[in-house]
Amino acid sequence: MNVSAPSFAQSTWLVAEREVGSKLRSKAYLISTGILFVLALVGVLWGGFSAQSDSRTPVAVTADTAASVAENPLVKSTEVADADAARALVQDGTVDAALIPGGAAPFEYTVVAKDTAPSSLLQALSLTPQVELLDPSGVNPGLRYLVALGFGLIFFMAALTFGSTIAQSVVEEKQTRVVELLISAVPVRALLAGKVIGNTVLAMGQIIGLAAIAIIGFTATGQSSLLAGLGAPIAWFAVFFLFGFILLAALFAAAAAMVSRMEDIGSTTTPLTMLVMAPYFLVIFFNDNPLVMTIMSYVPFSAPVGMPVRIFLGNAQWWEPLLSLGIMLVTCAAAIWVGAKIYQNSLLRMGARVKLSEALAG
Numbered sequence: 001m002n003v004s005a006p007s008f009a010q011s012t013w014l015v016a017e018r019e020v021g022s023k024l025r026s027k028a029y030l031i032s033t034g035i036l037f038v039l040a041l042v043g044v045l046w047g048g049f050s051a052q053s054d055s056r057t058p059v060a061v062t063a064d065t066a067a068s069v070a071e072n073p074l075v076k077s078t079e080v081a082d083a084d085a086a087r088a089l090v091q092d093g094t095v096d097a098a099l100i101p102g103g104a105a106p107f108e109y110t111v112v113a114k115d116t117a118p119s120s121l122l123q124a125l126s127l128t129p130q131v132e133l134l135d136p137s138g139v140n141p142g143l144r145y146l147v148a149l150g151f152g153l154i155f156f157m158a159a160l161t162f163g164s165t166i167a168q169s170v171v172e173e174k175q176t177r178v179v180e181l182l183i184s185a186v187p188v189r190a191l192l193a194g195k196v197i198g199n200t201v202l203a204m205g206q207i208i209g210l211a212a213i214a215i216i217g218f219t220a221t222g223q224s225s226l227l228a229g230l231g232a233p234i235a236w237f238a239v240f241f242l243f244g245f246i247l248l249a250a251l252f253a254a255a256a257a258m259v260s261r262m263e264d265i266g267s268t269t270t271p272l273t274m275l276v277m278a279p280y281f282l283v284i285f286f287n288d289n290p291l292v293m294t295i296m297s298y299v300p301f302s303a304p305v306g307m308p309v310r311i312f313l314g315n316a317q318w319w320e321p322l323l324s325l326g327i328m329l330v331t332c333a334a335a336i337w338v339g340a341k342i343y344q345n346s347l348l349r350m351g352a353r354v355k356l357s358e359a360l361a362g
Contacts, residue, residue: 015194048221
């Protein structure tokens with residue numbers, strides 16, 4: 001009885017299913033993913049509750065001094081009957097300081113504190129010139145840094161983790177000669193495609209899980225306005241990460257196919273590792289630099305980080321994500337073509353490292 005060989009699509013699906021199944025059966029993978037999700041949830045909840053906490057300085061005031069801090073968002077005032085009552089609240093620790101009538105010009109009050117006057121209160125009471133903001137809707141620098149760091153860290157960890165997994169899997173199969181059995185059953189390109197698709201599914205699963213945790217955390221802590229501002233950036237991050245990871249996964253597999261021992265993986269994958277690390281460090285040091293962020297949003301290896309951050313900041317025009325995505329797709333197709341050629345020409349070559357020129361020439 002003749003049994004027809006599986007088609008390319010069937011072969012790809014079998015390999016992808018094998019990659020996903022082996023990971024989901026790994027206790028180390030499940031535990032590390034669980035720890036990642038727990039840490040992400042704790043971080044979101046901690047940040048949300050910290051933002052909700054009352055950081056105003058508690059101050060006792062009288063009827064004569066209440067107007068001095070009435071409109072100040074940094075001060076939480078408690079009005080008392082007289083100066084003695086205000087001093088009593090300072091003495092027993094109910095408030096950090098008190099404003100009582102009387103003081104040297106130009107002030108009409110005196111600050112009373114137990115041992116040291118709160119610097120936040122003194123800053124709130126200091127005389128400042130009129131300020132004109134040219135961009136009053138600008139994003140808080142601290143929030144900008146945290147959002148940029150978040151996108152950069154997630155991309156860095158997911159791409160490096162699963163990229164390294166693909167590389168190790170390829171070399172392990174070469175080292176144990178399992179690859180010879182695999183390619184006797186499925187085409188070489190189907191083997192590469194299955195590895196890329198399987199690990200892409202796993203990586204996107206983590207990204208979707210982290211996005212769900214962010215939504216739950218922000219909702220639970222009442223950060224609906226921040227969640228609304230992050231909705232579009234998160235969606236674009238998922239799209240860019242999908243194609244960016246496929247690009248990197250194909251190159252990681254090709255780079256690993258050029259060596260035959262685990263000890264030699266670093267010699268071919270180090271340049272790719274640097275490409276993955278670059279966006280992470282760039283957003284740390286240049287998240288406030290419009291020029292650098294604009295360049296990052298169009299370079300395929302950093303667009304998954306640069307473009308979502310610019311969308312969050314409101315610096316990207318509506319057409320820019322579409323243009324950047326188009327560049328990403330073209331680059332992704334080219335990387336898959338080059339990666340498949342290197343992978344196919346190097347997979348069965350054992351011993352010394354295969355030179356890039358030989359891998360490309362076949």
